[in-house]
Amino acid sequence: MKNIEILRNKVNKINEDIVNLLIERKTITDELIQEKIDNHLPVLDTKRENEIIEYFIEHKKELNPAFIKKIFNLIFEEAKRRYYKLEQLDSIEAYLKRKPILIAGPCVVESLEQISNIANLLSKYGIKFLRGGAFKPRTSPNSFQGLGDLGVELLYKAARANNMFTVTEVLESEQLERNYDFIDVVQIGARSMTSYGLLKSVGYLTAKTKKVVLLKRGLSATLSEFLQAAEYILQAGNPNVVLCLRGIRTFEQIDSNLRFTPDLASILELKEKTGLPVIFDPSHSGGCSDYVINISNAALQLGADGLMVETHDRPLESKVDAHQAIHPDKILDIINL
Ligand code: PEP
Ligand code: MN
Numbered sequence: 001m002k003n004i005e006i007l008r009n010k011v012n013k014i015n016e017d018i019v020n021l022l023i024e025r026k027t028i029t030d031e032l033i034q035e036k037i038d039n040h041l042p043v044l045d046t047k048r049e050n051e052i053i054e055y056f057i058e059h060k061k062e063l064n065p066a067f068i069k070k071i072f073n074l075i076f077e078e079a080k081r082r083y084y085k086l087e088q089l090d091s092i093e094a095y096l097k098r099k100p101i102l103i104a105g106p107c108v109v110e111s112l113e114q115i116s117n118i119a120n121l122l123s124k125y126g127i128k129f130l131r132g133g134a135f136k137p138r139t140s141p142n143s144f145q146g147l148g149d150l151g152v153e154l155l156y157k158a159a160r161a162n163n164m165f166t167v168t169e170v171l172e173s174e175q176l177e178r179n180y181d182f183i184d185v186v187q188i189g190a191r192s193m194t195s196y197g198l199l200k201s202v203g204y205l206t207a208k209t210k211k212v213v214l215l216k217r218g219l220s221a222t223l224s225e226f227l228q229a230a231e232y233i234l235q236a237g238n239p240n241v242v243l244c245l246r247g248i249r250t251f252e253q254i255d256s257n258l259r260f261t262p263d264l265a266s267i268l269e270l271k272e273k274t275g276l277p278v279i280f281d282p283s284h285s286g287g288c289s290d291y292v293i294n295i296s297n298a299a300l301q302l303g304a305d306g307l308m309v310e311t312h313d314r315p316l317e318s319k320v321d322a323h324q325a326i327h328p329d330k331i332l333d334i335i336n337l
Contacts (some may be wrong), residue, residue, distance in 0.1 A: 004274045007259025013097070022075070029079040042181040049076050064122045092165055092184060092212065095128045096242070101279055101306025103167050103214075104331055105131035107321040108144070109151040112287055115158040117313040121328035123162035125335060129165040129185065130159040131308060135175050136320065142206075142318055151177060156182040167214060167308075173201035178239040179203070190246055190284075193218035193229050212240045214308075216281070219249045219260070223269055230276065240275045243270060244308055245299075247285025259287020259324070262295050267302040278303075283310035283324045292326050293333045307334065 036043045041316055053072050057065040090321050095101070109115050109132040119130050134151025136144070147154065152168055159166045165184035169192075170176045176186055186206060193216060206213055213233050217226045230241050247260025262285035270278045281297035282292045286304060295306050312318040315325035 016149075016155075018290040025075070026079065028286055030082055031181060033079070033082060037160070040160050042156060044080065044258070045180040046180055055255050058306075069281075072073060093240075095165070096212065096277065099305055101129070101242075101277065102127050102331070102334070103279070103306065103308040104328065105129075105155075105167070105313045106133075106135055106312045106318060107283075107310050107325065108133040108146050108319055109155050112154045112157065114160065114313065115154050116326055118311060119158040119162045119164060121313065122311065122331060123164055125328070125331050126311075127166055127331060128153065129167050130164040131163070131187075131310075132158075133179050133320070135171045136170055137169070137171055137189050138320075142210070151242060152179040152182045159184075170202070172197075173198060173205060176202060176205055180211075185242075187214045190216040190219050193221055194228065196229075196232060198235060199229055199232035203233040203238055206233070206240075207237030210238055210240050212242060214242045214244055216244045216246050217248070217263070217266075219247075221248075223266055223273070227270075230274075230310050242279060243274070244279050244281055245270070245285070245304075246281035247287075255324050257288060258285075258291075260285050262286055262298075264295075264298050266332065267299060271303050277305040279306035279308055280304040281308045283321070283326075285322075287324050289315060289326050291325050292324065293330065294337075296334050297337050309334065 004308060033043055050070070053069050056072070058067065101301035104127050106114065106118055115132055122130065132155040134146045134148055134155065136146040137149065138145055155166050155168055167185040167187055168183055169187035169189045171192060174199045176183065186202060188198065188202060202213060215230050215233065218229070221229070221329065226243065230243060232242050243264050248263045250261040252258055252261045264280070267278055267280060280296070283301060286295050292309060294310065299307060309331070310321060310325050311328045311331065312325040314330065315327055316322055318325045319326070
């Protein structure tokens, strides 16, 4: 009996130590989170979290791997709670429910100055989603391909400095893996809609955290092909898919100024066939800055849940798609529609 007493006391002491260490850990992680926010660095780091778990599974064989995983995931979640509260980032879904969903930003991230100026102007109008390409799907390999990883980092910095979420396209799943914590909404572009390997891997990569995936309609895809492409992501375990219509290729392009034919009536059909949010891209579909507001109006009238609009602080100097860019101030015309 005496032995039990002694052992219990030892366990009690350990419990006390564990709790004190958890308190100490929380104080330090709170400080670390604040430091990252102040420096506009990504707060979430799932790669590091996984490395920590893997390290202990490898080196502490006395403990069951599932136990190690569970306990660390709980500790990590607790640490991140403060961050979610500070940034209200758990409300990305709430923002997606607020209609119309407005996503705006340049075709391509060009510099920190450019993306920060644009983010700053847009956030003044309450825009929460900042788009900007870093990995551009260009027709010619000789055209500017985007700033790559650096572009995503700059987009993230500009977004967080203005309390916004990032939206950016990936062409390969490795680009998402490397930049996972910088990307709030993963865009799969029109040219990749039929890249089924990419759809599957983006689906699996995002399934755990349910990161929002914005899927654009292929240039020549039928609506049923579009919906089946979305199904790849849904079936991988991620229900958070947003569909984006962006204009289709028709004979009209032979001699009209339209870059594509705005597939506006498809909004009606998609809204009937799926419960997923359906947004419209008035920039690529018309390819002309003068048409952006009217096409946006039409899309909203037809029931689109939102818009993704290319905006640039110096539209005519945009490195990519200058002819369709509008100034962020023009967003007011859309908000007032
Ligand atoms: C874009 O939105 O950046 C883009 C490249 O559009 P799409 O894939 O529709 O051509
Ligand atoms: Mn573009």
